[in-house]
Amino acid sequence: MRIVVANVNTTEAVTEVIRAQAVAIAAPGTEVLAVTPRFGPPSVEGNFESYLAAVAVMDRVRAVPEPFDAVVLAGFGEHGKEGLAELFDVPVVDITEAAAHTASLLGRRFSVVTSLARTTGQITDRLALTGLSSRCASVRATGMAVLELETDPERAGDRLAAEAVRAVREDGAEVICLGCAGMAGLAEQVRDAAGVPVVDGVPAAVGLAELLVRQGLSTSKVGGWAAPLPKEITGWPISGA
Amino acid sequence: MRIVVANVNTTEAVTEVIRAQAVAIAAPGTEVLAVTPRFGPPSVEGNFESYLAAVAVMDRVRAVPEPFDAVVLAGFGEHGKEGLAELFDVPVVDITEAAAHTASLLGRRFSVVTSLARTTGQITDRLALTGLSSRCASVRATGMAVLELETDPERAGDRLAAEAVRAVREDGAEVICLGCAGMAGLAEQVRDAAGVPVVDGVPAAVGLAELLVRQGLSTSKVGGWAAPLPKEITGWPISGA
Amino acid sequence: MRIVVANVNTTEAVTEVIRAQAVAIAAPGTEVLAVTPRFGPPSVEGNFESYLAAVAVMDRVRAVPEPFDAVVLAGFGEHGKEGLAELFDVPVVDITEAAAHTASLLGRRFSVVTSLARTTGQITDRLALTGLSSRCASVRATGMAVLELETDPERAGDRLAAEAVRAVREDGAEVICLGCAGMAGLAEQVRDAAGVPVVDGVPAAVGLAELLVRQGLSTSKVGGWAAPLPKEITGWPISGA
Amino acid sequence: MRIVVANVNTTEAVTEVIRAQAVAIAAPGTEVLAVTPRFGPPSVEGNFESYLAAVAVMDRVRAVPEPFDAVVLAGFGEHGKEGLAELFDVPVVDITEAAAHTASLLGRRFSVVTSLARTTGQITDRLALTGLSSRCASVRATGMAVLELETDPERAGDRLAAEAVRAVREDGAEVICLGCAGMAGLAEQVRDAAGVPVVDGVPAAVGLAELLVRQGLSTSKVGGWAAPLPKEITGWPISGA
Amino acid sequence: MRIVVANVNTTEAVTEVIRAQAVAIAAPGTEVLAVTPRFGPPSVEGNFESYLAAVAVMDRVRAVPEPFDAVVLAGFGEHGKEGLAELFDVPVVDITEAAAHTASLLGRRFSVVTSLARTTGQITDRLALTGLSSRCASVRATGMAVLELETDPERAGDRLAAEAVRAVREDGAEVICLGCAGMAGLAEQVRDAAGVPVVDGVPAAVGLAELLVRQGLSTSKVGGWAAPLPKEITGWPISGA
Amino acid sequence: MRIVVANVNTTEAVTEVIRAQAVAIAAPGTEVLAVTPRFGPPSVEGNFESYLAAVAVMDRVRAVPEPFDAVVLAGFGEHGKEGLAELFDVPVVDITEAAAHTASLLGRRFSVVTSLARTTGQITDRLALTGLSSRCASVRATGMAVLELETDPERAGDRLAAEAVRAVREDGAEVICLGCAGMAGLAEQVRDAAGVPVVDGVPAAVGLAELLVRQGLSTSKVGGWAAPLPKEITGWPISGA
Known part of the structure; x- marks a missing residue:
């Protein structure tokens, strides 16, 4: 199993802390891919930064080569879970x-x-x-x-x-x-x-993500978190990747 | 008085509809500046698009030359009000x-x-x-x-x-x-x-924005919508403006 | 535009304070008609007095010669808004x-x-x-x-x-x-x-009342605030006016 | 024990229906005093009428010679309980x-x-x-x-x-x-x-009123339903009694 | 009228206190039958004990020879009301x-x-x-x-x-x-x-139980508190009575 | 890891269904111990039965020789979680x-x-x-x-x-x-x-129980689910075991 764990800020040292927590809880066969956004603030402390980080995380996770089995949003109290839930077929867990x-x-x-x-x-x-x-x-x-x-x-x-x-x-x-x-x-x-x-929240979310995968469960696509409609979006992805 | 009214999608025709509604309700002395985001989807229909639009609106309004007296977020049910409320000293009203x-x-x-x-x-x-x-x-x-x-x-x-x-x-x-x-x-x-x-919502919000200005009221800065901390943010503003 | 602003107590000095606030926020073309109930307590500090004031306000506003465009109920936390909303076709705003x-x-x-x-x-x-x-x-x-x-x-x-x-x-x-x-x-x-x-609340309510009128909006009459049924009511209006 | 049961409308026939219900449930030693307001609508069907009835009931119950042991407000969904609760030391129960x-x-x-x-x-x-x-x-x-x-x-x-x-x-x-x-x-x-x-609601309320009296319980006077402050009130009581 | 008042703990002295309260409030013709569970804790201070007491009370009240007119569950904040409500046709009141x-x-x-x-x-x-x-x-x-x-x-x-x-x-x-x-x-x-x-709670509940009986009211049997389905239950009643 | 999974009814066939679900989701090193209450109803369909089952489950799990690492309460919508949470130091998860x-x-x-x-x-x-x-x-x-x-x-x-x-x-x-x-x-x-x-609920609960154990987490003992006070309890455990 391969789980993408996304830091919300651009500080690599925080990504490393998150990665370590994720690896420590992950089951033996699980690969943890901890990623850092390509733009945004070095720490997320407020709504403006959090909205920016939400988009930066979506931009970054989108660039991860598939397949992966789950996504963890590793920012406490931050925006973005519903967007990630729409973008991917695999389960998304917010810490x-x-x-x-x-x-x-x-x-x-x-x-x-x-x-x-x-x-x-x-x-x-x-x-x-x-x-x-x-x-x-x-x-x-x-x-x-x-x-x-x-x-x-x-x-x-x-x-x-x-x-x-x-x-x-x-x-x-x-x-x-x-x-x-x-x-x-x-x-x-x-x-x-x-x-x-x-x-x-990080081990809790990584463990829950694994558990959803083991149960064969993923985001419901009939309602509020359905996949985005096909649509030309100017300037997306923002990082160009 | 000068009110910035931000469409959330990139479709100029919708901006024109919004502008017309805003102008129709605005008091004689009020100037309406209707703006269109520089990136994002042509229509916002879901969370992924809405988060992207929230950032695109913040990016666009930030580029409006000051002074202006209020901001209206003209996307129904969309994300972003709290971010705009943090970024500006003037009142922000979401439709x-x-x-x-x-x-x-x-x-x-x-x-x-x-x-x-x-x-x-x-x-x-x-x-x-x-x-x-x-x-x-x-x-x-x-x-x-x-x-x-x-x-x-x-x-x-x-x-x-x-x-x-x-x-x-x-x-x-x-x-x-x-x-x-x-x-x-x-x-x-x-x-x-x-x-x-x-x-x-558009006339309602434009009227409320005017009314807040007339009462000398603006966003509280002591709590959840305080101005962002000074911080170097990679890649911001996204449009480079 | 003509807005009736009703004080809830019988103290004229308070009516004057309220009138001044209302006039200060009102748009140039708006006439403010501040009224004082013909009976009731000199200050409203509790439910008994508030219910009495609610009726006294309805009695007083009913005696204002039409036409007027909106009614403001200028007693903070007091009873009566729903009654006024039923009695008049114009918008009613409670402070x-x-x-x-x-x-x-x-x-x-x-x-x-x-x-x-x-x-x-x-x-x-x-x-x-x-x-x-x-x-x-x-x-x-x-x-x-x-x-x-x-x-x-x-x-x-x-x-x-x-x-x-x-x-x-x-x-x-x-x-x-x-x-x-x-x-x-x-x-x-x-x-x-x-x-x-x-x-x-007074400027907020007067401004909102003006804004509703400018939007062509008034109380919904299909549900809980529909006009009273035609009915002979003993002793009403209480002041006999 | 003596319980005042107040109809909210001026229709004596309804007062009689209420009195019969009250008498039927009351304990042997309980005297029921069913009263009709001296003004107000013949039936209460809306907020305007309900506020008026609230005042008419307070006016009417105030005119009942003391002592009595409890008051029942016999109008379903009507205003006024808090006002009665303030006015009297005995328990007040709304149907x-x-x-x-x-x-x-x-x-x-x-x-x-x-x-x-x-x-x-x-x-x-x-x-x-x-x-x-x-x-x-x-x-x-x-x-x-x-x-x-x-x-x-x-x-x-x-x-x-x-x-x-x-x-x-x-x-x-x-x-x-x-x-x-x-x-x-x-x-x-x-x-x-x-x-x-x-x-x-009528037997339920009469029975509850009796039960409160038997338990020696009455309205709390330390908070929201404390007795009105001594105050000269113009035109009160409305019926002049 | 005969009301069963069930203590939730096995301490007879507490049952006596409860009985005295119940008798003091009960109407002249009402017989109070205060009962003590045959098993369980001497005082109920937590969920484990409360669940056990719930079953012990059901076991004990079931052993009371019919007819009786109401049941009072005399343990503050304890489990069990819904179970008693299912088991008996007469009203059940929790203190x-x-x-x-x-x-x-x-x-x-x-x-x-x-x-x-x-x-x-x-x-x-x-x-x-x-x-x-x-x-x-x-x-x-x-x-x-x-x-x-x-x-x-x-x-x-x-x-x-x-x-x-x-x-x-x-x-x-x-x-x-x-x-x-x-x-x-x-x-x-x-x-x-x-x-x-x-x-x-004890006099309040005993009085309410009497009042329900006087109104001819008892537990609704169409929904969540319907009588248990006929079913062979191993080891029930627990006390063998 | 050893997880006790408790059926709430006495039907062994249901216990087998539950055991199979639990085993299917459990991690390789996890031993599942599915248990059946020693008394109570063959199916739990209502509050009376559910309270009885709650006690029967506590009685049964208490008889499982320690050590075990978590308890799963496998009855949907049933009573008892808080009691189990008090009785044991290990995590308890209700389906x-x-x-x-x-x-x-x-x-x-x-x-x-x-x-x-x-x-x-x-x-x-x-x-x-x-x-x-x-x-x-x-x-x-x-x-x-x-x-x-x-x-x-x-x-x-x-x-x-x-x-x-x-x-x-x-x-x-x-x-x-x-x-x-x-x-x-x-x-x-x-x-x-x-x-x-x-x-x-069964795989969800078994997986969550494992996950809590892996995180070193268990029931908080400072508040509502603290261990029962030491106390002599008549007739407990009910099955005598």
Whole structure:
């Protein structure tokens, strides 16, 4: 099985973190192809950047030589899943939904702890469309930028753990979802601090993608995520590939 | 006052329809600048196209020489409002929300009648995020493509009117929203057939944009729609302008 | 265009505040007719008074010589919009809904800051029926009575600003709605303190009423707000006019 | 125990129907005082009439010599409960909420069958504020006016039974609520036709009022239904009593 | 009339407390039959115990010689109502729903104050299925075990009162529901401390059960609570009776 | 890895169907231990039976010699997940939630097609607590009993396919969930008829259980699903094992 895992930002180091998480969870026979968009922001922290990243991811995944068996969208709370679901016949799993569905199996309420406060609204909206708002106790932010996870992991871990503890004590969270694809290395610290299961969306999504493939399941094509109509599109693909 | 009204597709004829609607409602002193994206699909009928259009609109509006006083996103049910809201200091009004808010003033429940069935889910999601799901009786489709509004307006009008009548009789709609920016000329026919007020999102949005400007109101910048962080973005703007 | 703006209480000074706000936003050709009920309480602070005011407003507006083009109900969170909508063929806009719809264009979540705590529940219910509960972060009260806005505007402004700041910091509000028709003069102070857009329902409603008229739109008469059946009603109109 | 049961319309014959229902369910020691408003419409079929009736009922109940132990608002889906709850220290029970709470004990979903279609929206709103929307399968109308229940009871019964059957078969109702205070005599026919329990709001409300009194419970006065502030109110009480 | 009131735990002392409450509210002609399950936990504090208690209650009530007129399930927030509703033709009232419906008549929002924090989620879920989540301000816990109500009633009362005060001040509760069948003796203390009506589910449920019987109403048998199909069930009844 | 898969009814043939599905999806190193309750009904079709089955499953799984790595509750729409989640440290996955979460990855809306109409309400409630009501288009029933799936599979398949087609055409379903653990062999027929992905809860749940184990995740023990308090429980375990 071959799974394409798409980072949403252009920072290769984040792609490597994602790749490592994906490889670690993937079954023995699964090949992970982690890709980086050819344009867009080095970190995605807001709607403008997220819409741009959505298109950059579609542009990049489209350039991956077929066949592949599934696509994982590795940006927490980002736009684009429905577009990818339309473009490909294989299953598409977004790490936001993967984390939320997984967390819902483990406790009555989960909280998301993410980077900057400006992204919490966008995450809240994505969870609302996923249908899982009633399972979400809160979306909290550490106030640290995405790339600070790379440059100051220790402080990031401390802040993340502190917010997770508050989510459990003050908001009634029973599970924590890491709200950023690049927080991989910090799950253990958060778990130890908060005393609850910590869900990382990348392994959750890669595992779910594998599981859909094993069940022979893929995106429904009769409704909202049907394949695009054949149509001449000016300037697409954007990267020209 | 100067209002930028952005078509979401690359079809100039649709931009002209939108421009005419905007000009017709605008107050005497208001200048309407109707713009067409420099890339993207000739009609937007699905999520892939809608995400691409969202970026193409941001790319195009960014190239409009300042100053302007407001931006209208003239694609019904399309992505992108939050991105535009971040990019500019002036108010941004999406015709979907404009139509839904306007219809809510006129009756207990409204229905949207749009073109292809594949877009009803996307419209439903936008209304859900707008918060007005409980005011929406149904989202119906005529089964005709967006550009058929141009090529076969008579049949489009008949189909639209027929669905509007069904929305009123079967779904309890008391108001109809036209679910496509290019349906301007058909409002009267629909109103006559269905016997209820018919809201066209383009005049609704242009009027609301003017009204926000007159009240000295613009997008809040403290939360989810704050200006993007300063950041080097590869390949942006896409059109190079 | 001629717009009737109805104060809900019998205090002429409040009617004057409302009239001034209405005139300030109205387009050049619009005549504002601000009216005061002929009976009822000097301030409306609770359901008993609000129901009485609803009837007093219907009684008063009914006595306005036709023609007029729209009616604005200028009591925040008060009862009566549906009754007015039934009685007249012209559009009726309630300042509560006008403020909530307007605020929803400007940010993800708004808070209302009103006078007495006893009225917050009623406002919450009105917003729920408007469908915009999910956009409302909180309804807060300053604890000052409506008429203290007239007698002690300085203290009222300080308290209002303080609650607005709390709404932004603690509740996640990105926009503030002034929760009383008589708070007009305090918007600037609140905006400066809270750093977010401040919506005043009176100009919002007058502007929306004008906009509906310009679009040729009025209340749907096929459903819940159809004209009353012809019927002999004992004691109506109450003022005998 | 002494319970005031207030008809919402001025038709004495309906008051008599209500009184009979109330007396039939009341416990041996309970005195029922059925009252008719001194002004307002002969039947309440819409929001304008309902707001007027709300005030007329408050005006009428205020004129009942104390002491009494509870008040029942006997108009299905009508306005006014919150106002009565503020005005009196004794418990106030609305037949709409009484029917809905009672029906919720008897099955998963209930439907309301009422008179004219124009009132279904108002009933829907009242149920929404009661919190029981998710338990309501549908609100259906027979298309017959309230007073036709008096003038053509046979046809009314047939139409009511027919709608009840549809509610059970098509909407999944497991319980039927009679949507009008004057439908008392028709419950048996509806039950026989639809094969489900039929709840009449008047006995439900009178019984609940008695039960609250027996438990020593009354309206909370700390929040939204606190007693009105002492205040000079022009023209109140309206009937001058 | 004969009403079976089923304790959910095996502690006879709690059954006695429940019996006393039931007898105190019951009408003169009503016989109360308080029963204790033949197996299960001495107190029910969690889902495992609650499911077991649900079956133990069904097993115990089934052994009560007919005829009886109604069944009350006297465990706050516990499982089992739907099973009892299927098993018997007479009405079944759960004290959770009885308390929530009763509280909804008395104020805009109620809070539940229960024993251990681990049971708050289960109570929240029951209220959600009852449909009354929007009327519930909070579910709070004292942190004391159910049986400590017996062994240390003074401390239990103080803790309960303290949480009730917090619910009113911090959560906006206007009514308090006692979240445990064994809290009967503490209502007065809570009411005095919190200044709001306090609803005890046992009298509320017994009164409602009587009231349903007096109205000739019982569980609907056409849908989700229809009688079980005739079927050989291994090991049932569990107690062999 | 060793996964316990618990049938909810006492029919060994159904356990075999479930075992086969579980084995088919399980990864090479996974041992499936399919178990049958020692008491309870031969098929579970209603709440009484479902509560009994919940306890029977807890009784049966408790008797499985440790260690095992996860538990799957293989009864669609049945009670008991929260009890199992409390009893064991390993993850517990219910096939209802597994199917609903899986279907949500594949399309905007899913429908459940189950056996008897009397169970649709219970399924609806389970989905509501899962939080996924907004993703559920409908719950439909074939009208065939659970054991008829064994005795008349051809007719069962036809009826199932017919309801699935209706769910897609009339309710807007984009994915179908098989609403019974014993429908395994019929997925292909349904998929061919309805033209949408068909999710079978047993493989979905077994795969999710494996995936949780691989991620090192298990039930949160800080809140609603914490381990039962140590307590002497009369008559437990019921089977005496």
